[in-house]
Amino acid sequence: MANLRVGPRLTRVQQKARDKGNRDRRLWQKTYTPGGFLLRAREVFGKTELQLAALALKVDRLRMEGLVPELRAVSAGKFVMGKDSSPLLQPDNLPVGEITISRPFDIGRYEVTNREFEVFVRLRGYENEEYWSAEGRVWKKEQSSDITGPKWWETGEHNSGPNSPHYPVVGVTYYEAEAYCNWLSRVTRQKFRIPTEAEGEWAAREIDGREFPWGNEWDPSKVASGTRGSQPVSFHPEGGSHFGAEDLSGNVREWRSDWYNAKGYDPKALVDPQGPPAGMANLYKVVRGGSMLNTDRDSFTTYRRACSRPQDRNYYSGFRVVREK
């Protein structure tokens, strides 16, 4: 009988190597979904985050984008921040001043989603202290049990957790949002952070000083409002801003990096304002945009301010990122 075997005879060692190569290829194909790649690579190959980051960047930079929230470009520019002629005048909206945003930046098209935040959680971002500010580490230590994810992450309440991938992440303190940005910066070697109040208002308001991100007319159909729970982030594209960021008003309210001063803005801080310095009895961070719990138009104006303690975890609060250029 003729020998029907095709190809050279493989030694046992070569067969093992071939089988392992096939397994790795299958695994690679299976896990090559955005974000999923890093998760599986860590679980299966036991690589550190920095090794993974280097690998991901080397292998395919474009696919890495799946890890990064979708972004929209925002130009530098000047705009009038604050409001002095609202029927419901808020003293914290004063003084009105022309603000310069000196550098263009990118802003998240949407609020950060559970799906995006899940990568941070599963890569043990909560356990890795280097992503956390000193205040964030203190907050974690003060909790009665170890914090390994946002509030309601495990139970799935309030559209939280991995079973609600396209909903905004909620139940995160300012510190958790900040740690996520630090982690994302480390993994991508780019600079991500929480927007300043001025950056967020500029991204929503643009040069024409509009009342709402989409224009001057109040239209509740353009905003996630008056619902008991949050909505998936892509539900209101018609409510997007000039720069293409959506849900800047409504859905979940969003952390800003500035400390809040109820007496208003610093009249001298006119170029890239950062808010009042820490340590001046500031207990609250700025939050912006109103949430799905609100129904009145004023909550959704581009200039309306609100505040929250940085350690607060609410089901109507989340955040979005900016990326520096």
Ligand SMILES: [Ca+2]
């Ligand atoms: Ca929002």
